[in-house]
Amino acid sequence: MSAKQWIDVCSQNDLQADSGICALVEDKQIAIFYMNLENKVYAINNFDPFGKANVLSRGLIGDIKGEPMVASPLHKQHFSLKTGQCFEDENVRIESYSIRIEKGRVEVSL
Amino acid sequence: MSKKQTLVVIGNGMVGQTFLSDLMASKIKDQYAVITFCEEPRVAYDRVHLTEYFSGKSAEDLSMVEEGFFETNNITLHLGDKAETIDLKGKTVLSKKGISISYDKLVLATGSFPFVPPIPGYDRENCMVYRTIEDLEAITLAAKTAKIGSVVGGGLLGLEAAKALQDLGLKTNVIQFSPRLMSAQLDDGGAKMLANKIEALGISVLPNKNTLEIVEGERCKNKMIFADGEELETDLIVFSTGIRPRDEIARACGLKLGARGGIAINNQCKTSDPDVYAIGECAVWNEQIFGLVAPGYAMGRTVVSDLLGGTVSFTGADMSTKLKLNGVDVASIGDAHAITEGALVYSYQNEVEGIYKRLVVSKNGKKLLGAVLVGEASGYGTLLQYCLNEIDLPENPDALILPHRSDESVGLGSDALPATAQICSCFDVNKGQICSAIESGCMTIAALKNETKAATGCGGCLPLLKSVLDSELKSAGIAVNTDLCEHFPHTRRDLYNIVMVEDIKTFDDLIEHHGSGRGCEICRQAVGSILASYWNEYVLEKNHISLQDTNDTFLANMQKDGTYSIVPRMTGGEVSPDMLIALGQVAKKYKLYTKVTGGQRIDMFGARVDQLPLIWKELIDAGFESGHAYGKSLRTVKSCVGSTWCRYGIDDSISLAVALENRYKGLRAPHKIKFAVSGCTRECAEAQSKDIGIIATENGWNLYVCGNGGMKPRHGDLFATNLDKETLIKYIDRILVFYVRSADRMQRTSVWMENMEGGLDYLKSIVIEDKLNICDKLEAQMQHVIDTYQCEWKTTIEDESNLKRFRHFVNSDKQDQNVVFVEQRGQIRPANSAEQKHLKIAEEV
Numbered sequence: 001m002s003a004k005q006w007i008d009v010c011s012q013n014d015l016q017a018d019s020g021i022c023a024l025v026e027d028k029q030i031a032i033f034y035m036n037l038e039n040k041v042y043a044i045n046n047f048d049p050f051g052k053a054n055v056l057s058r059g060l061i062g063d064i065k066g067e068p069m070v071a072s073p074l075h076k077q078h079f080s081l082k083t084g085q086c087f088e089d090e091n092v093r094i095e096s097y098s099i100r101i102e103k104g105r106v107e108v109s110l
Numbered sequence: 111m112s113k114k115q116t117l118v119v120i121g122n123g124m125v126g127q128t129f130l131s132d133l134m135a136s137k138i139k140d141q142y143a144v145i146t147f148c149e150e151p152r153v154a155y156d157r158v159h160l161t162e163y164f165s166g167k168s169a170e171d172l173s174m175v176e177e178g179f180f181e182t183n184n185i186t187l188h189l190g191d192k193a194e195t196i197d198l199k200g201k202t203v204l205s206k207k208g209i210s211i212s213y214d215k216l217v218l219a220t221g222s223f224p225f226v227p228p229i230p231g232y233d234r235e236n237c238m239v240y241r242t243i244e245d246l247e248a249i250t251l252a253a254k255t256a257k258i259g260s261v262v263g264g265g266l267l268g269l270e271a272a273k274a275l276q277d278l279g280l281k282t283n284v285i286q287f288s289p290r291l292m293s294a295q296l297d298d299g300g301a302k303m304l305a306n307k308i309e310a311l312g313i314s315v316l317p318n319k320n321t322l323e324i325v326e327g328e329r330c331k332n333k334m335i336f337a338d339g340e341e342l343e344t345d346l347i348v349f350s351t352g353i354r355p356r357d358e359i360a361r362a363c364g365l366k367l368g369a370r371g372g373i374a375i376n377n378q379c380k381t382s383d384p385d386v387y388a389i390g391e392c393a394v395w396n397e398q399i400f401g402l403v404a405p406g407y408a409m410g411r412t413v414v415s416d417l418l419g420g421t422v423s424f425t426g427a428d429m430s431t432k433l434k435l436n437g438v439d440v441a442s443i444g445d446a447h448a449i450t451e452g453a454l455v456y457s458y459q460n461e462v463e464g465i466y467k468r469l470v471v472s473k474n475g476k477k478l479l480g481a482v483l484v485g486e487a488s489g490y491g492t493l494l495q496y497c498l499n500e501i502d503l504p505e506n507p508d509a510l511i512l513p514h515r516s517d518e519s520v521g522l523g524s525d526a527l528p529a530t531a532q533i534c535s536c537f538d539v540n541k542g543q544i545c546s547a548i549e550s551g552c553m554t555i556a557a558l559k560n561e562t563k564a565a566t567g568c569g570g571c572l573p574l575l576k577s578v579l580d581s582e583l584k585s586a587g588i589a590v591n592t593d594l595c596e597h598f599p600h601t602r603r604d605l606y607n608i609v610m611v612e613d614i615k616t617f618d619d620l621i622e623h624h625g626s627g628r629g630c631e632i633c634r635q636a637v638g639s640i641l642a643s644y645w646n647e648y649v650l651e652k653n654h655i656s657l658q659d660t661n662d663t664f665l666a667n668m669q670k671d672g673t674y675s676i677v678p679r680m681t682g683g684e685v686s687p688d689m690l691i692a693l694g695q696v697a698k699k700y701k702l703y704t705k706v707t708g709g710q711r712i713d714m715f716g717a718r719v720d721q722l723p724l725i726w727k728e729l730i731d732a733g734f735e736s737g738h739a740y741g742k743s744l745r746t747v748k749s750c751v752g753s754t755w756c757r758y759g760i761d762d763s764i765s766l767a768v769a770l771e772n773r774y775k776g777l778r779a780p781h782k783i784k785f786a787v788s789g790c791t792r793e794c795a796e797a798q799s800k801d802i803g804i805i806a807t808e809n810g811w812n813l814y815v816c817g818n819g820g821m822k823p824r825h826g827d828l829f830a831t832n833l834d835k836e837t838l839i840k841y842i843d844r845i846l847v848f849y850v851r852s853a854d855r856m857q858r859t860s861v862w863m864e865n866m867e868g869g870l871d872y873l874k875s876i877v878i879e880d881k882l883n884i885c886d887k888l889e890a891q892m893q894h895v896i897d898t899y900q901c902e903w904k905t906t907i908e909d910e911s912n913l914k915r916f917r918h919f920v921n922s923d924k925q926d927q928n929v930v931f932v933e934q935r936g937q938i939r940p941a942n943s944a945e946q947k948h949l950k951i952a953e954e955v
Contacts, residue, residue: 010920018628018656019663021915024922032920035628037618047928052943053672054918054926060631060659065596071631073660073668 004098006107015041015106020070022046022057025108030097031057032106033070033081040068042081043099043108048072049092056094115214117142117417118203120193120359124403125390126219127154127174129410134183136414144185145211147203149192150242153180158403161270163246164277165828166798166805166814172243196363198383215385217413218360218373222353222391222401227262231324236331237347240271249348253278256345258330260284262321264291266433268350272313273436277831279809280346283314285321285334287351295431295442299457300482303466307438307485310464316342353401355392368394377423378416379409387413400427404535404567411538428498428535432483432490434871438464439487444497445470445480453479456508460485467511469493476502481511491574499531524578525585533574536567541578548582555579556864576867594855595632598625602780602855606640615645616653635659636855639742642778643850644891646898648905649741649778650912661740664916665902666722667713671929671940674722675715676702677739678729679775682749682767682787683710692732700725703937709746709784711737716931716938720917726903735901736776742856743778744785747771748796752789752806761806763789766835770804773839776899777846777892780853780862798826801859802842807831811838815845815873818860827863827870830878843892844877844885 009023015034023030029046046054051074059070061081068081078087079094086092098109117133119126130146133139148154155172163172180187192206196216204210224239226232236252239245253259259275261268264286276282284291290301291308305315320337327333330343355372366374366382372394379387379395390406391399400406405427415422432441448455452473459466463485470480478496483489489510496503496510504510529542539562547561555576559565565572592601598621600608605620614620617637621629629637638657642649649658650665661667666674678693685693693712697704700721702714717725739745747770750756752763767787777783786797787804796819797803803814803826810832817826830841853862866872875881906912918926930946931938941949 014914014920016655016915017652021920022918024919024924029919029926037628051670053670054928055668055672058660058663058668058672060634060656061628062597062630062634063628064630066627068628069630073663074670076631 004109006100006102006109009106009108012101012104012106018061020057020059020061022054023108026110028110029054030108031070032099032108033057033061033068035061035068039101041099041101041106042068043097044070044079044081044084045095047094048074048077049086049094050075050077114143115141116212117144117215117217118193118211118213119144119146119217119219120203121219121221121390121392122146122148122150122154122187123219123221123390124154124157124174125221125406125410126217128403128407129217129219129389129413130183130185131179132407132410132414133417134185136418138414138418139183142215142417144183145188145213146185147188147191147193147205149190150244151190152243153187153189155243157241160240160243160246161274163243164250164274165831166812167825169243171825193359196359196386198363198365198386201385213385215417216387218381218386218388218392219390219406219410220356220359220392222355222399224349225352225354226349227321227351229321229324231332232349234324234326234332234347236345237324237349239349240267240274246274249274249346250278252346253280256280256331258283258344259346259348260334260342260344261348261350262287263350263352264288264315264317265294265350265352266292266431266435268348269308269435271348271350272308275346275348276311276313282312283316283342283344284308285319285342286315286317287320289317291315291317292440292442295446295482296440296484297447297468297482299459299468300440300442300446300466300484303459303461303464303484304435304438304440306461307464308436311436313436353391353399355394355399357392360388360392368397368399370394370397372399375409375424377412377425379412379424380416387416389413395424396426398426400429402427402429402431404538405429407536408538430494430497430535432487439483439485441481441483441487441490443481443490443494444478446482448480450479456511458508458511458513460513465513469507469511471503471507475507478503478507483511488573491571495527495531495574499528501526524574524581527578533578534562534564534567534571537563539564544575544578545582548579548586553579553583573867594636595630597621597627597629597633600624602636602640603852605637606644606851609640609644615641615647617641617657618653631659632855638662639778639780639855643895646776646778646895648900649902650906655915664719664722665736665740665906666717667740669715669940672926673715673929673940674717674719675713675739676717676722676725676729677707677711677713677737678734679737679771680711680746681771681775682747682764684749684764684768685711689733693729693734696725696728696732699728701931701938703939707739707746710748711746713739716940718918718925718929720925723907723913723916727907730901730904730907736903738776738902741778742781743776744771744774744783746784747774748784748786748800750787750789750792750794752787756789758792759789759806760808761789761811763787763795763804763806766804766811767795770839770842773896774842774846776902777850777895779846779850781856781858783846783859799823800826802845804838810834813838813841815870816859816863818858822860824860824864829870829874840889841877844888845873847888847891848873848876848884 017036020033031046033042046056059073061070069078084094084096154174193203194206195204202212224241259280260283261272262285264284272282272284323335327343331345334342357373360373373388375388375393389409412422412424430443448470453470456469465485468482481493531541552558552561565575593599634657697714702716707713747767749763749767753759783801785802786795786800788795788797789806799817799819805812812831813829814826815829818824930941932941
């Protein structure tokens with residue numbers, strides 16, 4: 001098993017509590033969400049496959065039956081922050097990425 | 111296939127029209143070619159609510175005919191043409207305009223006309239009647255040059271006419287021949303209480319007055335001379351002295367009439383000619399004329415059934431009635447006068463609160479025969495069911511009319527009603543029909559109304575309908591879930607109260623103590639709105655950012671491609687040339703698409719998130735402030751130019767619009783709120799389609815509430831008339847805060863009103879009469895919002911740390927490659943997907 005390639009993205013201070021930001025990593029738009037009570041970060045693709053726009057980082061987050069999720073700001077479809085799975089349509093799943101906070105820096109692995 | 115038969119309907123009033131729509135909903139609609147004559151210049155309209163014509167409803171609002179009804183159903187309508195003669199032998203109808211039609215079946219729905227007693231002088235100028243829209247127009251015109259108006263006749267319609275005259279600004283009298291008002295429906299005690307209440311409203315009631323003559327007046331246009339020697343000066347006289355059936359066409363062709371007129375019908379509503387029916391107020395059954403619409407509708411249904419070969423019969427009708435006369439509840443059920451042999455009476459009289467109630471029970475005290483309710487009629491539905499369904503009375507029947515000051519309910523639970531119990535008398539809907547509609551999936555009052563028509567007529571049965579619905583759902587084990595979402599087992603209203611009572615200032619605090627999980631877009635947005643309404647803190651404060659929905663989170667309106675539009679405030683739609691130029695320059699510099707909105711301001715599209723603070727810096731420097739187009743909050747106060755410029759303007763609508771917009775700007779609410787102010791009744795600002803609409807009158811401002819345009823248009827309800835500015839603002843303060851407190855999430859005022867138990871009267875009781883004793887608090891809350899107003903964009907750009915969020919990438923200055931514009935009519939628009947592909951290929955080449 002090869003070791004994960006971690007790419008430095010931004011400072012932990014750039015994260016918004018219970019909200020999202022967007023980063024450009026190797027030409028991919030990555031939506032990064034931070035749940036502050038749990039101190040957990042999640043990364044999925046920023047593209048909303050329904051609205052066809054790069055907006056998911058600007059959606060409201062929370063949980064559906066315990067599963068962390070984001071609601072698209074365009075038409076409110078929900079996506080799992082862990083897996084990118086759409087809650088409304090089992091055939092739709094967007095990319096999700098490994099992410100961690102390391103020494104005050106946010107890092108992702110594609 | 112057999113040739114169609116011809117069915118002719120003479121008269122397109124409420125009953126004629128309802129018959130047509132019942133016929134068109136039946137199986138036999140295709141068997142007849144239908145032709146109808148309508149003597150009036152307009153098709154059927156709601157005469158029951160005619161008085162509302164004075165409070166702003168138009169002829170179109172009152173219309174009972176759905177658009178395209180005649181065309182869709184292939185009905186030939188002869189409008190403004192009167193059927194004049196019938197040839198029973200030759201089976202033809204001849205009209206005034208000379209149209210001759212051969213019929214197979216004929217239905218007479220000619221209605222009635224107002225009876226005017228042949229007193230000498232009855233035809234003098236300004237002596238009028240109250241029946242058609244034309245009559246109301248004539249009264250309105252005459253009232254312009256009149257000071258005193260008198261209504262002859264203290265019946266139901268007469269009292270409505272009196273209210274109308276008073277609203278037109280006349281000093282008003284009601285002249286009553288008999289000793290009591292509404293003599294057909296009320297006993298002495300009820301009539302006396304009603305008279306007290308009417309007089310308290312400033313209308314004089316003159317009983318026992320036999321008018322002998324009307325002559326030229328000295329101080330007024332007319333003078334009435336009475337048998338007791340007294341005289342009364344009055345400008346306007348409106349006769350409301352009963353109706354007479356319009357039977358002249360039947361009389362002329364030889365159809366059998368009743369002893370006192372009216373077209374005689376049998377239980378199938380057939381006249382003496384088997385191919386001719388008569389329905390409504392022109393018909394007489396068993397020597398009785400029915401002057402209400404419900405029996406007329408029932409006759410119409412009987413005719414449809416008879417044409418179908420069915421067995422429905424008309425065997426008389428219940429004449430019980432409940433109405434609100436000049437704000438006073440009045441109801442009469444069954445044998446109100448206790449004329450049944452051996453009938454016994456209970457009565458309750460409360461002169462302090464102006465309440466009178468009377469029960470008429472059978473000799474053995476077991477059955478309810480009749481009732482009278484004045485001043486408080488909430489028990490009407492229950493009493494009517496006891497009476498109509500002959501349900502055994504409780505041990506102490508007087509409990510049904512005595513005030514119950516504990517919470518113990520004495521109402522008849524809907525469970526006690528049999529399936530045949532009629533719930534809605536306007537459309538003859540019984541409990542069984544309602545239950546099966548509920549079984550087939552109607553879970554809300556709105557769905558039931560739609561499915562069964564119940565409670566869509568006079569609306570009197572609404573509380574009973576709700577009780578049937580609640581009880582059916584409960585017994586079916588269906589809990590009506592009103593939880594906001596899976597994270598909060600509360601309604602929005604509950605959460606608002608919790609925030610108020612416990613002084614909660616953050617979402618995390620609220621969900622920790624009253625919810626579970628991490629929230630979702632529904633509860634976060636709702637709680638964000640509640641906190642903003644109540645505390646009015648800056649919405650992008652750290653604690654609140656995660657609660658802001660799509661548009662609020664960047665204080666701009668997200669469009670389909672993820673770019674934003676920007677709408678600066680233009681109070682009242684007013685903008686100076688310099689400001690307009692400044693706006694144009696900003697739009698030009700940032701290459702924004704510009705469009706004028708429906709709310710009289712300018713929307714600029716195509717701004718990237720990183721451009722928003724730059725654009726707003728320039729707008730604020732030019733003197734603009736946030737327009738809150740992104741918020742569930744006050745949007746605009748639309749206005750016409752009013753008396754400042756307009757030749758017709760009565761008052762300064764722009765100044766009021768500007769003042770109101772400045773007062774309420776920034777108020778967060780369950781949904782967006784729109785206002786409009788019109789400077790005269792021409793209503794160019796379309797105020798009656800707004801949440802809050804204001805129209806100038808000669809004597810102040812009329813206030814309309816809970817109107818809506820959009821998906822489901824709703825005409826605003828007239829809330830109060832001729833208000834001074836101070837009172838107007840006080841009422842709006844109270845209404846808005848009450849809405850903010852009590853509405854559901856994302857509920858516009860129109861739907862809020864539709865769902866409010868007690869409706870407009872309830873809202874009035876809270877806002878005008880302060881029934882809940884909360885007006886002080888409502889006003890204080892509004893004052894807090896006004897005192898803490900800030901331009902959110904000014905706050906945002908003043909603090910560098912807020913601006914960090916306004917960039918597309920946290921780690922790069924690049925732009926979103928997916929945002930591509932093309933040009934159309936000299937401005938930008940987002941490229942569609944085909945164009946995007948094409949442009950990308952071109953770029954790569």
